[in-house]
Amino acid sequence: MSLSLRVATNRDVDDVVRVIRAVYDEYSFAWEEDGYHADLYDLEKAYAAIGDTFYVATWQGETVGTAALERFDAVPGEIGAIVEHNGFLRVGGADCSIERLYVHPNGRKRGVGQALMNRVIEDARNEGRSRMEIWSDKRFTDAHRLYERLGARVVGERICDDPDVSPEWGLLLDL
Ligand SMILES: CC(C)(COP(=O)(O)OP(=O)(O)OC[C@H]1O[C@@H](n2cnc3c(N)ncnc32)[C@H](O)[C@@H]1OP(=O)(O)O)[C@@H](O)C(=O)NCCC(=O)NCCS
Incomplete structure (x- = not known):
């Protein structure tokens, strides 16, 4: 099969940087x-x-692609509410998040992004996580279609602490 997913090690650093820098x-x-x-x-x-x-x-x-699953204790507050937690705006009730989802421009529209999301969601579900938090730059409209196809819903917005102070949508996905 052409597509393969695996957990990264530090041997992947150069490739990971190459892919994500291309998107940046x-x-x-x-x-x-x-x-x-x-x-x-x-x-x-x-x-x-x-x-x-x-x-x-x-x-x-x-x-050609990257993604990360972060695990944490449920963000305090009402489920789906935007709350301030440890100095950041977060989504109440989320106990994991998808981070660093990127597919190189040359590798898109072949199902790589969906496969990465499916793997992250499957791993989170299998260990009993309840809700996934997603923060996504408002310009990443391809990603928003992907997230919404998988059942995520927009619950708020914030300005990211990245160097571009990017406006982001906040989404919540029930697992
Ligand atoms: C969002 C992103 C990760 C999606 O990656 P991708 O590998 O292109 O995703 P997929 O291939 O699974 O799906 C993309 C589209 O291709 C379509 N597709 C999937 N397999 C296909 C195939 N074999 N042939 C034709 N189209 C296909 C999907 O239906 C989807 O259609 P849509 O554009 O109408 O929604 C990628 O566009 C990206 O990195 N964007 C910039 C960064 C970003 O937005 N990251 C998210 C950060 S929050």
Whole structure:
């Protein structure tokens, strides 16, 4: 089969950076190796070591996509309400989130993004998680169609703490 998904290790760092940087260049977003993107340069420390999971998708052996599952205690507050929690706007009731979902521009519209989402959702469900939080730049309209097809609903908005201070939609997906 052409498409394969697996958990990333630090041997994947160069490919992960290549894929995500291509998306940032596509949107003319700023890149911060020592700041907002520092997690990508030590995937094992930033994800596996704290109980989270970073995945890569390969197409015919080449890395074309990424996604991460973050796990946490349920965000306090009413389910689906936007609440301030530890200094950030968050979605009440969420106990996991999808992060870093990116597919290289050359690898899109072949089902890679959907496959990454399906894997993250399946892993979260299998371990008994209840609700997935999703924050997504308002310009990522392809992603919003994908999220909504999978049953996520928009519950609010915020300004991200990234270098571009990006406006984001907040979504919640019942698992
Ligand atoms: C959003 C994103 C991850 C989707 O990745 P993708 O691999 O293109 O996703 P898929 O291929 O699963 O689905 C995309 C579209 O291709 C279609 N598609 C899937 N397989 C296909 C195939 N074999 N042939 C033709 N179309 C196909 C899907 O139906 C979907 O259609 P839509 O555009 O009408 O919604 C990608 O566009 C991306 O990285 N965007 C920029 C960054 C981003 O938005 N990230 C999300 C951060 S929150």
